[in-house]
Amino acid sequence: MLETRNLTKFFGDLAALKEVSFGITRGQSAFLYGPNGAGKTTLLRMLASLARPSSGQVLFDGRDIERDGTKAKAAIGFVSHTTFLYGELTVRENLKFFGSLFGLSGLEKKIDAALEMFDMRERSAVFARDLSRGLQQRTSLARAFLHDPDFVLLDEPFTGLDTQSVKKLEELLRRLPQQGKALLFSTHDFEQGAALAERLIALKAGRVRYNGRLAAAPFESLGIVRAAGPKADG
Amino acid sequence: MASLKIIWNIFAKDLRVEWRNRETLASMCVFGLLIIFLFNFAFEGAREETLRLLPAVLWVAIAFAGVLGFNRSFASERENACLEGMTLAPVDPSLIFLGKMLANLLFLGVAEVVMVFAASLWYNFSFLPALGQLVLIAFFGTLGYAALGTIFGAIAANTRMREVMLTVLQFPIAFWILMLSIDSTADALRGNPSGDWWSGIARVAGISLVFTIASFLLFEYVLEE
């Protein structure tokens, strides 16, 4: 289980996160929803151990990741606005490098599988700097799934993707809970999130306003206006 | 060992990135050559004067070319926050340090070969008699210098005036690595008048190792958010 306890983060005088406490276990899917500046990116980054808390803790299977984050890092796949890709390396070389950092065996096969997942096989020899934003996003996603993480953390993963890629990604994300993985992602599109996740975590001004089953969420008081009823399909 | 593989992978990655750009090594060589050329032109003189100036000129050129290289080494990581990306993996930060340091060491080493070659041409000076000694001095001197350059490069990457910050940190602290290297090089080129050929190397090696170990141990704190 990946959880936070009273997680607070200050950037100077700005309180980006205020005593956020929640957890997600393998097999669950949740989506983070909130306006710009609500703290979604900060929260995801802290779960991925890219930022330290000002106070509070992030725990992975009961252990504080600040003290020992090795197990957490090996089990988390993270995608954000920054791609973490080397422009001078090809798609395959980028994946090979990151895979080697995780100490993966059978790396070539895993790279092929990840490229296949995101339709990047034909472009595996293209330099990352020559890719469009959408293709870089797909490469970034491939990188995140390379080590078969138990917890998938995605910060607005659909940005820049064309309709077909969006569909493919949605299918992939929908399967994750069945595979025993946890999915936590942030999105601006409420309906899209609602179609993919069973849980909603509503964030506003750094605080958790709602954390629970999507169907039971008090949409009105959260300020969420839904289109005509929840969508049945994706 | 898994750690050695990771160090090698990071080292190889830096080389591959540089190979695609070919900017860093070229600029280091050009910069170093310009400095040597400047001094050669300004101080044309007899052999005795050459012996006095050459070691200092060489190491000054190495020092500045090195700083140029260290800056670029971290510039390539900055574009897509790649350094941060590396910390996503369960990798010991010290391994990242060693990988990048070895790459910096190699680039500076190659630049040094180019500079020494040009210097021997322009100064009509042969380095061959003292070659063994010079290689040892250059290796240890560059090792300590590159170690400091790597950790300070990582630190300076967090500041507003990156290149200046790196230089301001690097020169005062690497000062004695440079001074002792110059001194030993001068001694070696003169044919070791005091008859003692290894204590100069030992001094440079000693200081370099102290700084290399210190940088290695402290690097993890530099990467921590």
Added chain:
Amino acid sequence: MKKKFPISLHAALTLAGLAIALYMIFLYAPEEMTMGEVQRIFYIHVPSAWTALLGFLIIFCSSIAYLWKRSQFADELAQATAEVGFIFCTCVLVTGPLWAKPAWGIWWTWDARLTLTFLLWLLYVAYLMLRNYLINPGRAANLCAVVGVIGFVDVIIDYMAIRWWRTQHPQPVIGGGPGSGLDPRMATTLLVSWIAFVFLFFLLVRIRLGIAQMRRELGDIRHILAFRASED
């Protein structure tokens, strides 16, 4: 520490110490044979150098303490000491030429003390620049602590290397070598002056530390306000 040794008492003692030192420097210590009155700068020049060195030692210890215990106090102490130590270090570099020119006819020489102080000064500058030019001030503590540790390692190496270098390339020493005998009255004056300087140093560090701590408290209050803001 505040209760046992209030800052007002500290300030009073410092003032008294400085007054006594001044008296001794100008009226008690005898005039030097060759250099005349200008030699009296020695009583400010040397203690400043010692204090600057002491300052960096404190920075080193605080840096280690910070990296080990994540103590905010250690970080603030390092920051305060860096600023005050920098002033004392600059003082050495200013009094040096002021003394050297009338006494020996040269503005500067790379003797052991001046070389060490100059290198120390460069380290202070680097440390202070790093503190002030960071894009994300939240990283200041970590990065400055690393520089503090490496910097002090460098100071030790400076000390040893300069001594070795001077055996290879001897140079005139400002103020005489370590063995040049000091008249007992001069020695006493130097000691008193040194004690007064140390008191002054710690007084300034305490004041600066107080400011840093007030800033932190202010920041904490702002944090609480930011917390309460936009509660709906």
